[in-house]
Amino acid sequence: MPYLGMGLLAGAAVAVGLAARSEYEKNSFVTEQFRITSSRIPSGIRRNFVFLTDLHDKQFSLENSSLIDRIRKISPDAVLIGGDMMVSKGKADLSVTVKLLENLTGDFPVFYGNGNHEERMKREREIYGSRYDSFVRELKRLGVVYLSDSGIDLDSYIRITGCNLDEKYYRHRFTVPKLPAGELERHVGKRDSRHYQILLLHSPLFFDECCRWGADLTLCGHFHGGTIRIPFLGGVMTPQYQFFLPWCAGRFDRGEQTMIVGRGLGTHSVNIRLNNRPQLVWITLEGTAEPGKAESRREEEV
Numbered sequence: 001m002p003y004l005g006m007g008l009l010a011g012a013a014v015a016v017g018l019a020a021r022s023e024y025e026k027n028s029f030v031t032e033q034f035r036i037t038s039s040r041i042p043s044g045i046r047r048n049f050v051f052l053t054d055l056h057d058k059q060f061s062l063e064n065s066s067l068i069d070r071i072r073k074i075s076p077d078a079v080l081i082g083g084d085m086m087v088s089k090g091k092a093d094l095s096v097t098v099k100l101l102e103n104l105t106g107d108f109p110v111f112y113g114n115g116n117h118e119e120r121m122k123r124e125r126e127i128y129g130s131r132y133d134s135f136v137r138e139l140k141r142l143g144v145v146y147l148s149d150s151g152i153d154l155d156s157y158i159r160i161t162g163c164n165l166d167e168k169y170y171r172h173r174f175t176v177p178k179l180p181a182g183e184l185e186r187h188v189g190k191r192d193s194r195h196y197q198i199l200l201l202h203s204p205l206f207f208d209e210c211c212r213w214g215a216d217l218t219l220c221g222h223f224h225g226g227t228i229r230i231p232f233l234g235g236v237m238t239p240q241y242q243f244f245l246p247w248c249a250g251r252f253d254r255g256e257q258t259m260i261v262g263r264g265l266g267t268h269s270v271n272i273r274l275n276n277r278p279q280l281v282w283i284t285l286e287g288t289a290e291p292g293k294a295e296s297r298r299e300e301e302v
Helices: 002-026 062-074 095-105 116-123 131-142 183-188 204-213 293-301
Strands: 030-042 046-052 078-081 110-112 150-153 158-163 196-201 217-220 250-254 257-261 279-289
Touching: 030 196, 046 062, 062 095, 062 279, 078 196, 095 110, 095 131, 110 158, 116 131, 158 183, 183 204, 196 204, 204 217, 204 250, 204 257, 217 279
Parallel strands: 030 279, 046 078, 078 110, 158 196, 196 217, 217 257
Antiparallel strands: 046 279, 150 158, 250 257
16 A cells, blocks of 8 residues: 555656646747758748747737747748637637737738638638638738638749648548548649749648649648657647657658648647647748759749
8 A cells, every 4th residue: 555655646746747847848939940952943042931830829928929039030031820820619719819910010921821720710600700701801901911722922933822621631530531632733723833832731641742732842730749749759649639640740851842840839629748849930941053943944844
């Protein structure tokens, strides 16, 4: 019996320690930089981006002042948002997202792609009423470029596209869904081969399909880094109860095509982070093509 009591005490101490560590991590984001080079862009051209995903109403200091200050120090050419900035379960409070966007749009171009929570708010109007319409009006008021199954040229070299995944791809539990051939094209049309193509696609399960469509850089989130990360094994669990998937977070390359999966900034249903601090993604994209070579390559692909 004394040994049982000591074991219970030790177990309780470990549980308290892990809970305290999780609370610390949830409130302490990190910035991670990814450097990408491309022969589709002329040498000497460099663009910096900040990628935000899965905020889920989280606030780092008052009105996300810590997050905003860090973004301002990076001074990106654009802020790219991969969705799930709010929690669409019950009330779909837009105030945290709107306030963050108000602060960002005064300094940077902001491009917003949907996650499953935005899509849920749009789809389930019997629950959320006109919240989605209010959200779209706020984005327009603030000057956010809303990429709902659409794309836009950032400049002469780079195009940014946002694709909305259908609900069924988020409802798979324990299994990995397949994306039919042509599904991306059905949503956003053919890839514009004249530009380096950035694709905002919330789920990271479909990198191969994104490569076939022609995305040069795919930006995803959704998996929150796997909730708990174990060295050498990666993320433990996705929101769809898929275990130890390799795509929970990080960088993945197929030749010159890249997918970056952000660990996200917040949590919601499973309110835990261990070895998995919230992440602000900083992307530096640099061209490597000799003068004239990138343009001729794009012309050949058209």
